[in-house]
Amino acid sequence: MLLASAKKLRSFGIIGMNQRNFGLISRYNPRRLYPLVDDKLKTKLLAQQAGITVPQLLGTVQYQHDVKALKEILHPYSQFVIKPVKGSGGKGILVITEHDHNLYFKPSGDAMQLSDIERHVSNILSGLHSLGGKPDTVMIESLIQLDPVFSDYSYEGIPDIRIIVLRGYPIMSMLRLTTHASDGKANLHQGAVGVGIDIGTGRALHAVQYGESVTHHPDTRKTFSELTVPHWDKLLQLAAACYEMTGLGYLGADLVLDRDQGPMIIELNARPGLAIQVANRAGLAPRVAVIEAIKTIDPDPQSRAAFSKRQFAFDTDIHPPRLLRTRSDDR
Amino acid sequence: MYAKLRLYIVVILLLGLGIGLTLYKHFALGFPLSPDDKKSVWTIEARIDFAARGDPVIVSFALPPQTPGVVFMEEDFASSDYGFSELTSPSGRRAQWSKRVASGLQTAYYRLSMYETGQIAHPATAADLPPEPEKPEFDEVLRTAATTLLDQVRSKSANTEIFTRELITTLNSKAPSQNLSLLINEQSSEDYKTHLIINLLALEGISARIVRGLYLEDGRRRQSLTNFVEVYIGNEWLLFNQNSGKSGKPKKFLVWQRGDQSLLDVVGGKNSQISFSIIRNVHSTRDLVVRDSMNKQAGIIDFSIYSLPIEQQNAFKMILLLPIGALIVVIMRLLIGIRTSGTFMPILIALALIQTTLLTGLIIFLTVVGTGLLIRSYLSRLNLLFVARISAVIIVVIAIIASISILSNKLGLDQAMTVTFFPMIILSWTIERMSVLWEEDGPREVFIQGGGSLLTAVIAYLFMTNRTIEYLTFNFPELMLVNLALILILGQYTGYRLSELYRFHALERRNAAGKR
Numbered sequence: 001m002l003l004a005s006a007k008k009l010r011s012f013g014i015i016g017m018n019q020r021n022f023g024l025i026s027r028y029n030p031r032r033l034y035p036l037v038d039d040k041l042k043t044k045l046l047a048q049q050a051g052i053t054v055p056q057l058l059g060t061v062q063y064q065h066d067v068k069a070l071k072e073i074l075h076p077y078s079q080f081v082i083k084p085v086k087g088s089g090g091k092g093i094l095v096i097t098e099h100d101h102n103l104y105f106k107p108s109g110d111a112m113q114l115s116d117i118e119r120h121v122s123n124i125l126s127g128l129h130s131l132g133g134k135p136d137t138v139m140i141e142s143l144i145q146l147d148p149v150f151s152d153y154s155y156e157g158i159p160d161i162r163i164i165v166l167r168g169y170p171i172m173s174m175l176r177l178t179t180h181a182s183d184g185k186a187n188l189h190q191g192a193v194g195v196g197i198d199i200g201t202g203r204a205l206h207a208v209q210y211g212e213s214v215t216h217h218p219d220t221r222k223t224f225s226e227l228t229v230p231h232w233d234k235l236l237q238l239a240a241a242c243y244e245m246t247g248l249g250y251l252g253a254d255l256v257l258d259r260d261q262g263p264m265i266i267e268l269n270a271r272p273g274l275a276i277q278v279a280n281r282a283g284l285a286p287r288v289a290v291i292e293a294i295k296t297i298d299p300d301p302q303s304r305a306a307f308s309k310r311q312f313a314f315d316t317d318i319h320p321p322r323l324l325r326t327r328s329d330d331r
Numbered sequence: 332m333y334a335k336l337r338l339y340i341v342v343i344l345l346l347g348l349g350i351g352l353t354l355y356k357h358f359a360l361g362f363p364l365s366p367d368d369k370k371s372v373w374t375i376e377a378r379i380d381f382a383a384r385g386d387p388v389i390v391s392f393a394l395p396p397q398t399p400g401v402v403f404m405e406e407d408f409a410s411s412d413y414g415f416s417e418l419t420s421p422s423g424r425r426a427q428w429s430k431r432v433a434s435g436l437q438t439a440y441y442r443l444s445m446y447e448t449g450q451i452a453h454p455a456t457a458a459d460l461p462p463e464p465e466k467p468e469f470d471e472v473l474r475t476a477a478t479t480l481l482d483q484v485r486s487k488s489a490n491t492e493i494f495t496r497e498l499i500t501t502l503n504s505k506a507p508s509q510n511l512s513l514l515i516n517e518q519s520s521e522d523y524k525t526h527l528i529i530n531l532l533a534l535e536g537i538s539a540r541i542v543r544g545l546y547l548e549d550g551r552r553r554q555s556l557t558n559f560v561e562v563y564i565g566n567e568w569l570l571f572n573q574n575s576g577k578s579g580k581p582k583k584f585l586v587w588q589r590g591d592q593s594l595l596d597v598v599g600g601k602n603s604q605i606s607f608s609i610i611r612n613v614h615s616t617r618d619l620v621v622r623d624s625m626n627k628q629a630g631i632i633d634f635s636i637y638s639l640p641i642e643q644q645n646a647f648k649m650i651l652l653l654p655i656g657a658l659i660v661v662i663m664r665l666l667i668g669i670r671t672s673g674t675f676m677p678i679l680i681a682l683a684l685i686q687t688t689l690l691t692g693l694i695i696f697l698t699v700v701g702t703g704l705l706i707r708s709y710l711s712r713l714n715l716l717f718v719a720r721i722s723a724v725i726i727v728v729i730a731i732i733a734s735i736s737i738l739s740n741k742l743g744l745d746q747a748m749t750v751t752f753f754p755m756i757i758l759s760w761t762i763e764r765m766s767v768l769w770e771e772d773g774p775r776e777v778f779i780q781g782g783g784s785l786l787t788a789v790i791a792y793l794f795m796t797n798r799t800i801e802y803l804t805f806n807f808p809e810l811m812l813v814n815l816a817l818i819l820i821l822g823q824y825t826g827y828r829l830s831e832l833y834r835f836h837a838l839e840r841r842n843a844a845g846k847r
Contacts, residue, residue, distance in 0.1 A: 004836040006827050014835055018665055019825035064716065091771055126717025128767060190772060212837055274831075278838050 013283025020274060024288070028167065028249025029270050036246045037268040040085050041139060043246075050245045052238055053264040055081070056142040064125055067118050074099070074117075079143035082117070084124040084136045090187045092129030094120055095157070097143065107156040107184045144266070145259035149230055153177050155219040157184035161197070161235060161255045164272055164284070168243030168297050170236050170308045171287040173197040174279040175204065175229060180219045188275045193217060195224055196280030200313020202232030206281045235263045236308065240301035242268055287312055338823065342816045349812030356807060361448055361620045366802035368616040370446050372404065373547045373609060375585070377441040379595060381603035383433035388413075388599040390439055393588045394424040401585065402623050403445045410439035422592055437600065445585065446619060461538035461563040467530035476513040481535055491537055491564045492578060498531060499560070499576035525558040525573055538563040540590050542570060547583040549611035556587055556594065556607070617806060636808060649682070651804040652795045654814045656681055659791040661821050663783075668828030671784040672764050679757050680788035681795055686752035689792060693785070695735060695750045696758075700781070702731050703762035704769070711766065725759040 009016075015024070036042050047054045058080055059073040074080065078099040084092040094117070098105035104112045121138050123129070130136040144158045153159065157178030164172045174194050178184050181191030188194050193214060196205040204227035207214050216223050229235065239253040242265070252272025255265050277283055290311055298304050356362040379392060394417070397403060408415050413428040428439050469477055484501055488494040502515055502524070515527060525541050532539040543556040560571045570580050580586070588594055597603040621637050636647050656678035663669045663677075671677050684692035706727045710720055735750045761784075769777045794800055803810055827835075 003829075003832040004838070006832060009827060009832065009835055009838075012838065014827075014831075014838065016825070016827040016831045017668065018828060022823070022825045122716055128717050189776075208837070211834060278835060281838060 009283075013285030013287075014277055015274060015284045015288070017274065024166075024250045025271055029251070030247070033247050034270050037248065037251065037270045038086055038088075040083065040087075040267060041137065043265075043268050044139075046245050047265050050241060052241060052245070053258075053261055055144055055258075055264060055266060058140040058142055060085075060140070061121055061125065061138040064122060067121050067125070070118055070121060071114055073140060074104075077142070081141045081143055082120065082124075083139050083141060084129040085139050086130040086134065086136045087124070088129075090185050092120075092124050093185070095143065095184065144256050144264075147230070147257040147259050149257070150177070152220050152222040153217050153224070153227060155179050155184070155217070157182070157186060158256055160186045160266065161229060161257075162272065162276060163235065163239035163253045163255065164276060165239050165243055165251050165253055166288060166291045167249050167294070168240055168301065169291050169294075169304050169311075170199060170239050171291060171312060172276050172280055172282070172284060173199055173236075173239075174276045175227075177217060179209070179217070181209075188273075188279075194275055194279035195227065196276070196282070197229055198314040199236070199311075200309050202229040202235075203314070204228070205314060206279065208275075208279050211275075211278055229257070231257060231263050233305065233309075236305035237302050238263055238265060240304045240308070243304075244299075244301065335823075338819060342819050345812045345816040345819070349809045349814075349816065352809035352812075353807045356809075360624050361616070362806060363616040363620070364803070366615075366617070366798050369613050370616045370619055371547075372444055372446045372612045372614045372619065373585070374612065375443045375445070375545065375547075376608050376610075377443075377605060378608070379439040379441075379597075379603065379605050381437055381597045381600035383430075383435060383437050383600045385432060385434040386599040388428075388430045388433045388437070388597070390428040390598075390600070390603075391418075391593075391596040392426045392428075392439070392441065392605075393592060393594050394426050394441070395443065395585060395587045396423055396589065398586065401445055401447055402619070403443060404619070404622065405442075405444040407442040408440070409442070410437070413439065422590055423588060433599070446614070447583075461540070461568075464533035464536060464538045467533050469530070469534075473513060476510045477531055477534060479510050480514065481531060485535070491562065492569065494535070495532065495537070495539075495560075495562050495564075495569075495571055496576040496578060499528060499571060499573055502528065503574055503576070521558050521573075525560060528560050528573055532560075532562065540568075542586055543588045543594060544584050544586045545607055545609070546581070547585055547609055547611070549609065552606070552608040554607040554609060555605070561589065617802075636805070648801070648805050649685075651808055651811065652685075652801065653678060653682075654811050655794050655800060655804060656791040658814055658818060659794055660787060661818050663787045663790070665821055665824055666828060668830030669783040669787060670780050671787050672761060672768070672780040673757075673784070676757060676761060677784050677787035677791055679754050680784065681791035683753040684788065684792040685796055687749040688746065689789070691746045691749065692753075692792075693789075695753065696785070698735065699728060699731050699750075699753065699758055700762055700765065703728055703758070704766055707762055707766045711770075721759060721763050724762055725755060728755050728759045728762065 036046060041057075041060070044054050044057060058077060061067060061070065061073070079097050081096070082094040087093065095107055096104045096112070096117075097107050102114055104114070104117060106112065124136050124138045127135050146154065146158055150159050154177050159175055159177045162174050162176060163170045173196075175197050176186035176188060177193040177195060178186050179191050179193055183190065186192050191210065193207050193209045195207040197203065198205050204224045207224045209218060215225070235255050235257075238255060242251060242253045243249070246268060248268075248270055250270075250272075252269040253265060254267040254269065255263055257263055274284075298307065357364055377392070379390060381390070390413075394406075395401075395403075408417075408426055408428075410428050413430050415429075416427050418425045418427055426441060480501065481498075484494060484497045488497045502511065504511070507515070515524060519527075529539045529541060539560055539562045542559040542561045544559060545554060545556055558573055560573050561568045562571060563569075569578050571578050572581070595603055595605050625637060636644055636651075639647065657675070660671070660675060660677055664671070664674075680692075680696065683696075686692075687695060703724065707720075707724055710723055710727075715723065732750050732753065732755065739745070739750075765777050765781060768780065
């Protein structure tokens with residue numbers, strides 16, 4: 001069957017786009033807070049103030065005439081990432097893993113001239129990748145080093161961990177693995193593999209590519225059943241702390257594991273997508289209901305993370321107070 | 332909780348107002364709900380001929396009364412060098428032509444354009460109450476014959492209506508009794524017959540009056556008025572055909588005169604003659620109603636789009652279609668979940684399609700965007716700044732459009748010249764976005780979003796060009812409130828989109844299998 005029945009989906013607690021926009025985003029995320037996460041420089045600053053590790057900022061380019069200084073900025077580094085500050089959905093991110101004289105190499109091995117990079121930077125500046133085409137700023141970050149745990153599960157890129165945080169409690173998580181098809185980007189609709197991760201243990205639950213189940217990484221052929229994300233407690237705590245940091249009630253925290261520096265936050269998202277439900281083979285609604293039933297939010301991110309670990313561990317059945325309903329249903 | 336309640340109240344108010352106004356316009360003002368609603372408009376010309384004797388001339392002519400159920404669109408009076416005035420008296424309107432000196436054959440014209448509406452006639456007003464019937468004066472022989480006839484008829488009838496009908500049929504019977512032949516015979520004129528019926532009814536104590544009217548039939552000339560008898564029964568006047576006894580006003584019949592005043596008086600002339608000719612035209616009901624309402628200055632019409640100059644009205648015809656397009660976009664995005672490039676770009680394409688017609692429009696659109704994408708891919712190699720590049724794309728688009736126009740003109744393809752209706756800035760943005768999309772997400776995403784936009788545009792186009800929808804949006808702009816209410820409700824829809832049922836279909840299978 002090509003179409004699922006709406007009734008069944010509802011009984012699994014799958015949240016649709018409309019309900020996400022209406023019941024979660026517009027409900028928990030005041031618009032005035034969006035700039036905090038839409039502007040990655042601001043997010044970085046906030047995270048640093050909160051003592052959260054972030055990739056090192058190597059430089060920024062704000063004006064077109066500064067593009068000429070790019071060569072100077074990039075000179076000391078052989079590896080770096082160029083990002084639009086207000087980009088969305090991983091657009092406009094350029095990763096350089098090798099620098100040899102005048103040639104810069106992408107993870108795929110493609111070589112770029114300095115002029116190519118300059119053009120990319122100009123594009124970002126004029127707002128090509130930003131929301132609504134507004135003028136943008138370019139940030140240059142240090143490259144994250146692939147943690148050996150993931151070396152078997154990723155192809156030409158760094159996998160990231162998306163954790164959905166509702167009112168400060170992590171409720172669902174997924175690991176996004178880069179593939180050849182996704183061109184080294186951890187972007188699901190470009191072909192990255194999404195692996196649902198058990199909130200309780202950090203173990204892989206189920207994986208999908210292009211919305212269909214997979215058991216092996218398509219490029220490395222490594223099975224997911226042995227995959228466990230290390231530093232899981234720390235990752236959950238970092239994600240939970242993003243609530244205090246931004247004030248957003250419903251957010252998607254994108255974290256990575258760096259070989260040398262451990263867990264760090266690379267990006268926050270005020271409109272996290274719904275593919276995570278497919279990767280987890282579970283709906284968000286029951287978990288949303290559990291969190292919405294909590295009267296007072298624990299001010300300590302660590303105990304919130306611990307609560308989520310207990311509540312949403314794969315083995316424990318979720319007992320929502322009101323059967324599979326989110327609060328938005330009974331408004 | 333309150334927010335939801337408030338929204339529902341607003342929605343109900345909007346729905347009520349929108350539908351209420353529509354129904355009011357339909358039932359009270361007679362606006363048809365279908366664009367194909369047509370009405371016959373009758374143009375009746377009365378021609379009055381007489382020979383003047385060289386004296387002062389006064390011609391007085393009875394004019395048809397304005398009754399509910401009949402709308403007079405236009406009345407014209409024409410005659411050479413005559414003074415003219417229209418007189419209104421309780422017994423009806425009269426036209427009066429006058430001239431100090433006239434001689435020879437004279438002609439006066441009265442022309443009336445009218446149409447019938449479906450409205451039911453109101454019951455008689457106080458002014459229309461009948462006087463006590465005057466007992467007619469018959470001589471002895473006739474009186475006896477009349478009384479016998481009335482006795483006969485009375486015995487066969489139960490009430491006034493049946494009595495009247497019975498009386499008329501008896502008077503018209505093929506084999507008249509001796510009594511009857513005294514009262515009426517083959518040679519009796521129509522007028523005589525009418526008066527006889529009225530007199531007989533009066534003898535019975537029933538009020539009746541003569542009604543003269545015209546059967547409306549297309550292309551008739553030299554018609555004359557037909558006599559009817561109107562009888563006061565219960566609280567209303569009922570019309571009877573004096574030859575058949577059938578009651579009620581016939582269809583396509585215009586009551587010209589009620590009561591026994593003369594139809595035509597000519598002072599200072601002789602051999603006066605009157606003849607009617609009738610022509611039927613078919614008009615759209617809407618045009619007639621708008622015109623009538625404008626004349627009556629009905630507030631709702633007076634302060635409507637109809638009061639604008641025609642050019643603005645035409646602009647509004649287009650503008651009022653936009654909400655339909657918006658509704659389609661809302662449905663496609665919120666319920667179906669189709670991805671489009673640019674939220675309302677499909678509406679703009681649909682507007683362009685309206686001008687170009689569907690197939691031509693689609694071909695032109697694909698040609699322009701396709702060519703644009705090719706050229707844009709070259710531009711991206713030139714290392715241009717973003718604003719400069721999009722500006723360059725605009726110029727490229729204009730060049731493409733110009734070449735399509737010129738080429739199609741040379742080839743004699745007139746249709747393709749409508750290409751100028753496409754919004755060029757929007758096309759340029761579309762090309763730019765598609766090209767970026769191509770670079771970042773690959774051609775698949777370009778086809779998904781481009782296809783989604785085109786599909787939405789075509790559906791919006793089909794709705795916006797539907798004759799009935801076009802007609803309703805323009806003539807019942809209040810339906811926009813209904814549209815608004817629908818969009819408000821859809822804005823509350825938190826269920827799944829159709830595309831999500833597909834997106835999550837794998838999940839259903841897994842879950843079903845994994846369920847214990």
